[in-house]
Amino acid sequence: MAHVEDLRSQVPKREERREESSIRKIIRHHSATTSGDFWSFWNQTWSQFTPEWQTGGYHEIILRDGTVQVCYAPSMVTNGAAGHNSYTYHICLVGDGSFTDVQEKSWHERVQRAMKTLQLSVSDVLGHRELPGTVTLCPGIGMSEVRAALWSGEPLTGSESSILKIGDAGPQVQQLQTDLIQAGENLSIYGADGQFGTETEAAVQAFQRKHGLKIDGIAGPRTMEKLEEVLSQGGDTVNDHTPNPSHQDAWKWAQEEGLLNGKYPREPVTREQLATVLYRWHQMIKGES
Ligand SMILES: [Zn+2]
Known part of the structure; x- marks a missing residue:
């Protein structure tokens, strides 16, 4: 079991609360620093940039030694991803694109716990930069790899030297x-x-x-x-001699054709990929007839 530091009664926070059932995604972040914890992030950043917000950035912070700082209850809206905070639960690993094995072990344990509590699945676990309209390097690790580890039930190792x-x-x-x-x-x-x-x-x-x-x-x-x-995004678009349809075209076409019901697969990115495949297939059939 990960060592847990419960900071929930000590951290600055707003009054407002949300229903836990409104949480639809668990978001992985990195701190983009090689060290630090809730208090250093609070003193250096959050207290200065978000005085009106009065709340830190993440529900949980996983330190380099694997210690988990539990900062806010799920019912608190924190400040992890602009425009997406109302429905997200944020877990941050301290590091800049490189994480220790003990951190990955704690992440594995905490995200499993959060999925169970919030009744979410592995496909609801996203990296910060996977949120629509978000341009960031955060969480500094490939999320397919992270989700594959969650599906497999074994924590990632060696992501420090990947x-x-x-x-x-x-x-x-x-x-x-x-x-x-x-x-x-x-x-x-x-x-x-x-x-x-x-x-x-x-x-x-x-x-x-x-x-x-x-x-x-x-x-x-x-x-x-x-x-x-x-x-x-469907592979290379530079060397390909057949023009790649944009996701938008594919999405529109597949919906008009009634091929996607908007429910499955659950991740929008996967639905886009599926739409691209279906669209290409459709173009190919059209070309042959
Ligand atoms: Zn982030």
Whole structure:
């Protein structure tokens, strides 16, 4: 069990409360700092920037040593994601795109607990930047990886050193290669063989060049995030010779065709991806007839 520091009676807070049943999403954040806790965040930021709000940013904060600071009850609206606070429960891991194994263990335990209390599922666990209209690097980790760990029931490990570079080998490299191929990069000689050699390095560099990242051939958090973002948008749009329909077109078409009932799959992003696939299939059939 994670060590819990209950700060709920000590922290500054507003009077207003919400129904727990109005909470629909659990949001993962990072602090974008390499250290800190509720009180340092309060003193340095929240007390100065949100005097009218009188409440901190997160319901729970997981410190580098795995200690969990429980700051607010779910019935409190906190200040974690502008425009989305009324229906969200915020858990922040202290770190800047890198987290310790004990933090991941505490996250795993706390998010399971929150899902149970709030009657939500793994697909309701989102990263800050997955919220509509949000541009941020937060939570500094690929959320597919985070959700996969939740589905598997085992906490993530090694997210502190989730950097892949030349000479590395194994399933993580293979996944990276598969993603690069799907994103339109060239791995025509060795394919997804699980060995990070010069071909993979060149593919990472090409991807970084295309997306305005630092071109070092090392797949670190920024590159991984961008890769996930590109794949969530239906893959590469630069090398593809057939024009990619925009999600909007796909969404509109699939709805007009009555192919999506708006309920399943539950995540809007997944529904968009599905719409894109259906739209492409529709265009292909049209082209053949
Ligand atoms: Zn955030």
